[in-house]
Amino acid sequence: MASQQQFRNVDPTIWLEFAGDSFTIPKLHSKVYYFTIGHLEQCPKTPSTQAPSLFSPFIICTVSSVDLLADPETDQIFAKLLLTPVIDATVVPLEVINEEDNGDHVVSCAKTLTISDANNGGAFSVPKACANLIFPQLDLTTSLPSQELSVTDVCGVVWTFSHVYRGNPKRHLFTTGWSAFVDKKQLVGGDTLVFIKNSAGEIFVGIRRKKMSGAPNKIIDQAVINAVELAVKNTPFEVLCYPTVDGFDFVVGDKVVEDAMKIDWKTGMRVTHKVKGCSTFHGTISAISHSHPWRMLEIKWDELNVSENLKYVSP
Secondary structure (H helix, E strand, O other), X not given: OOOHHHOEEOOHHHHHHHHOOOOOOOOEOOEEEEEHHHHHOOOOOOOHHHOHHHOOOEEEEEEEEEEEEEXXXXXXXXXXXXXXXXXXXXXXXXXXXXXXXXXXXXXXXXXEOOOOOOOOOOOEEEOHHHHHXXXXXXXXXXXXXXXXXXXXEOOOOEEEEEEEEEOOOOEEEEOOOHHHHHHHHOOOEOEEEEEEEOOOOOEEEEEEOOOOOOOOHHHHHHHHHHHHHHHHOOOOEEEEEOOOOOOOOOEEEHHHHHHHHOOOOOOOOEEEEEOOOOOEEEXXXXXXXXXXXXXXXXXXXXXXXXXXXXXXXXX
8 A cells, every 4th residue: 555645636526436426425524423333344353452342332523624535556546534523512514525516527437347358468348338428439430440548547647548349249349558457457357447537528547446455454454443542532533434335434424323313213124225336225124232323233134135244234
């Protein structure tokens, strides 16, 4: 993982499009619930002496700063939040980062890579929707329609691809330049590419990883533990939030949490959960833990293909 000085700031419009609905950015200067247990879930090997039960399950904070960043070594986008524990509970939101309009409007298209796409020596099969929406139109009247495309990644590096239309049946492909991109970005089947075109016609590409890449676990573990220890001392602290498909936000707006906790949750109640950017599942509450709100609901899902991560969810 790159050092903090090497992290690259990403334009908010582009960052949000790459993240999709897999992460909710809290409002700057707003009040949030920081769930320490949720943050500690990022540490698969948290030492028993620092078990979640020894920490407050949540701490009310204000969002003092929001930075939208990318790691140049992995293309992993993330948000760095500075959180300040609340002593005076009166907090007024002053700015909303995800409601800014800088006049630039973008369109996007995403594709989850197949094993063939991620083959270092192969080509990338471009979805027709991406070709029509994002890329300049090919002259299909020629015998071998092709063009050179310049595409910028989240770290500002420009990649050149040959975009062709061929095969039987004919389809859009990236050929020359694609293998080098796969090799450099270490793409695997299941990763998702997001293509974006802004109002100036510039094309960008971002990656939503099948699995989060970055620092070794021991580095992540220590950063998380340091944040939790500062939080319980009412000292400002930083957290890194990575957009993921089946993860849960551990920094949540106060109204969302408080409205959820007003509900009289009972066993037998029917619930619906939408996995971010993915499927919707339906189930029944089978048990409730009243010790703290994080993952307090045990759910028996109707569907069979539900991740084990969703057996227990938060209201």
